[in-house]
Amino acid sequence: MSVTDQAFVTLATNDIYCQGALVLGQSLRRHRPTRKLVVLITPQVSRLLRAILSKVFDEMIEVNLIDSADYIHLAFLKRPELGVTLTKLHCWTLTHYSKCVFLDADTLVLSNVDELFDRGEFSAAPDPGWPDCFNSGVFVFQPSLHTHKLLLQHAMEHGSFDGADQGLLNSFFRNWSTADIQKHLPFIYNLSSNTTYSYSPAFKQFGSSAKVVHFLGSTKPWNYKYNPQSGSVLEQGSAPSSQHQAAFLNLWWTIYQNNVLPLYQSVQAGEALAAPGHTLCLSDVGVPCVDSASGAGEPCANSTPSASVPCANSAPGSNQPAQGLPEPTHLIVDEILSLPEGRRSEDMIGCPEIETPAVITCDPLSQPSPQLADFTETETTLQPANKVKSVPSEETFELSQELPAEVVRDPSPQDALEVDLAVSVSQISIEEKVKELSPEEERRKWEEGRIDYMGKDAFARIQEKLDRFLQ
Ligand SMILES: O=c1ccn([C@@H]2O[C@H](COP(=O)(O)OP(=O)(O)O[C@H]3O[C@H](CO)[C@@H](O)[C@H](O)[C@H]3O)[C@@H](O)[C@H]2O)c(=O)[nH]1
Numbered sequence: 511m512s513v514t515d516q517a518f519v520t521l522a523t524n525d526i527y528c529q530g531a532l533v534l535g536q537s538l539r540r541h542r543p544t545r546k547l548v549v550l551i552t553p554q555v556s557r558l559l560r561a562i563l564s565k566v567f568d569e570m571i572e573v574n575l576i577d578s579a580d581y582i583h584l585a586f587l588k589r590p591e592l593g594v595t596l597t598k599l600h601c602w603t604l605t606h607y608s609k610c611v612f613l614d615a616d617t618l619v620l621s622n623v624d625e626l627f628d629r630g631e632f633s634a635a636p637d638p639g640w641p642d643c644f645n646s647g648v649f650v651f652q653p654s655l656h657t658h659k660l661l662l663q664h665a666m667e668h669g670s671f672d673g674a675d676q677g678l679l680n681s682f683f684r685n686w687s688t689a690d691i692q693k694h695l696p697f698i699y700n701l702s703s704n705t706t707y708s709y710s711p712a713f714k715q716f717g718s719s720a721k722v723v724h725f726l727g728s729t730k731p732w733n734y735k736y737n738p739q740s741g742s743v744l745e746q747g748s749a750p751s752s753q754h755q756a757a758f759l760n761l762w763w764t765i766y767q768n769n770v771l772p773l774y775q776s777v778q779a780g781e782a783l784a785a786p787g788h789t790l791c792l793s794d795v796g797v798p799c800v801d802s803a804s805g806a807g808e809p810c811a812n813s814t815p816s817a818s819v820p821c822a823n824s825a826p827g828s829n830q831p832a833q834g835l836p837e838p839t840h841l842i843v844d845e846i847l848s849l850p851e852g853r854r855s856e857d858m859i860g861c862p863e864i865e866t867p868a869v870i871t872c873d874p875l876s877q878p879s880p881q882l883a884d885f886t887e888t889e890t891t892l893q894p895a896n897k898v899k900s901v902p903s904e905e906t907f908e909l910s911q912e913l914p915a916e917v918v919r920d921p922s923p924q925d926a927l928e929v930d931l932a933v934s935v936s937q938i939s940i941e942e943k944v945k946e947l948s949p950e951e952e953r954r955k956w957e958e959g960r961i962d963y964m965g966k967d968a969f970a971r972i973q974e975k976l977d978r979f980l981q
């Protein structure tokens with residue numbers, strides 16, 4: 511039975527965090543949630559990622575990025591990510607829901623967690639670093655404009671002791687650790703992926719009942735490279751700290767490969783149809799059992815090739831991208847991960863962890879071609895595309911009365927983080943790059959007071975330019 515006035519909510523302020531939100535959304539879907547899935551995005555998210563998110567989430571709601579630069583005047587800023595994570599507070603404006611569960615975009619759901627809706631505001635699990643504080647990566651809350659207003663007021667009056675949302679929320683809900691044990695979520699609802707390293711006997715005892723894994727900290731799953739053939743992340747600079755952590759990372763990537771990448775392919779194929787010549791570089795390479803990302807590196811047992819399926823056009827759904835948004839993420843598919851011989855999803859039964867994979871197959875008999883006509887969607891878990899909503903204007907108005915004018919920004923694209931997906935037979939990686947700004951955008955940034963004092967606008971570099979000019 512589905513409950514339409516309650517929702518799981520996440521946040522992604524750029525295309526990189528969208529990768530996490532997509533895996534989280536698909537991990538929730540695999541366990542058949544009875545609540546809606548909602549993603550909060552900011553204007554920085556590209557139209558391609560919006561199109562993909564709308565295939566996974568029931569609702570996509572655009573909110574204003576509360577940018578750290580805006581808070582210089584409020585003098586409460588030490589860490590640049592503060593503003594961004596304060597954007598999380600917008601979740602209290604979702605008043606068309608009676609209760610919600612917030613999940614960070616770097617969390618992964620391992621089983622059905624609908625029972626979280628039996629808890630009340632404000633429920634959260636202890637933070638592994640300081641268990642008298644809660645971790646703000648998973649929490650139960652009740653949307654309310656009044657609470658939202660109080661939270662923003664609290665932010666302005668008291669700041670945040672850690673410079674981000676977790677410190678703010680802990681001081682706002684300050685009796686969490688003592689008042690009501692019902693509001694202490696068990697740790698299995700927010701298991702930090704690296705805890706297994708710090709207390710492995712406990713993990714051995716209780717780890718199998720983990721329901722939500724949280725990749726907290728600076729290295730996220732998308733920072734690793736993944737080998738689709740072995741089904742495991744590649745050990746490089748940032749090697750996983752334990753075997754268990756590696757298993758969670760491998761699961762993240764399995765879902766990414768099987769349930770997220772195909773969405774790119776179908777949406778980009780649709781875009782190519784709408785605008786021929788769109789960047790989509792594909793070559794037809796049969797990859798033996800690329801979906802065998804079980805974590806153990808075992809090949810799929812039941813991968814009997816079926817008759818090849820002729821490719822057909824696949825429309826991306828009803829989502830038409832909005833105008834004036836950041837340029838889409840680049841998808842570089844060097845060698846497409848097509849299943850050999852047009853293998854259908856039914857053939858994947860032997861692959862563990864994959865219940866209803868979204869699979870795109872390509873007719874191996876047809877010529878390699880960058881045309882979308884080479885694709886067909888055989889089975890997907892896609893949800894109906896949904897409308898993009900914005901926070902109602904009255905709320906924005908109310909908000910802008912509360913805060914200095916510059917805190918609430920025009921929803922103009924700015925500093926979009928672009929993503930390069932590099933997909934080959936032996937490696938998948940998600941590279942992030944900061945978009946090069948045009949001279950006009952640079953000037954606008956300066957005029958808005960968003961100056962990169964530590965980076966390219968550092969005094970030494972300006973001096974260099976002046977010297978060159980004066981020579
Ligand atoms: O550039 C960003 C940064 C963060 N987020 C969102 O904000 C969440 C929190 O950021 P994250 O990088 O996941 O922080 P953690 O490494 O988990 O660090 C801790 O500290 C953060 C700041 O207090 C809290 O928000 C987290 O819940 C807490 O686990 C993310 O999951 C996203 O949903 C973005 O959308 N874009």
Ligand SMILES: [Mn+2]
Pocket residue numbers: 614615616617647724725726727
């Ligand atoms: Mn997190």
